[in-house]
Amino acid sequence: MPVHPQHTVCWFEIPVSDLEKSIAFYDAVLDTNLTIDNNGPNPMAMFPTSDTTNGISGHLYPGTPSEHGSTIHLVAPDDLAATRKRVEAAGGKVESPDIPLPSGAFFYARDLDGNSIGFFQFNS
Template sequence: MSTATARPHAAVWIEIPADDLDRAARFYGTILATELRREQIGESELAILPYGEAGSGGAIVKTPDMAPAANGTIVFLNCDQGLDRVLARVETAGGRIEGEVVTLPGAMGRYARIRDCEGNRVGLHERG
C-alpha cells in the first residue's frame, strides 16, 4: 500500500464507562460544548459523542458489564475547537486536569490528560 492511499481509522468506536450517565453526559457535553444524543441499546444506555462521517465515533455508556477506571487504556478526544477552551471547562464540569499540556513534535499538536466526573482518565488532543 502506498503512503498516498487513505487508510481506515484503526479505532472505529470507543466507549467510556459511567456509573451516572446523566452526570457523565453533562460533563462531556459541557467540556466539548455540544449536546450528546441519548440511545438505549439492549441493557446499555448511551450518550453519543459527536463524530463525522470520515472519523471514528463513540459514546459514554452505562451498562452492567463495564465500570469507570482510572487505569488502563486512555481514550483521546478531539479538541480541535481549542484545547485551552476545553480545559477551561473541565473543573467547572466536575473533572480534574492531570499534569501539564504537552506539545508534541512537528505538527502533531498538543494534548492533556484529565480525570472525568466518573473517575476515568481521558486524553484531550488538539492537532497542530
C-alpha cells in the first residue's frame, strides 16, 4: 500500500563557503534571524519557523556547495534500511551510512540525475 505522509519534505540544507556571510545574506533577504545550532556534527544556522512543532524548515552549514544544488530531505516511508535498498534497486546511489540526530536519523543519496537527497526517519 502506498505511503502518504503528512509532509513529503521534512528538511532542506544549503552548504555555504562562509557561514557568517551567508547568515547575513539570508537574514537580510528574508528579513529574519537565523540561529546557530551546535547539536549536530557541524554548526548549523537554522531558518526559523512559526510552527516549532510541525513546521518544515532547514539550515545552512559550512561545506562545499554542490554542483547539483542544495539537499532536500524527504520522509522515508519506513525504516532507513528498507529505503536504502529501494534507492539502490531503483538506480540511485547511497552516499552515507545512517546519521543519527536527536529527532531521528537520515542518510544521503543521489537520484538518477545526481541530485543530492536525504531520507529521514523520525524517532517513534
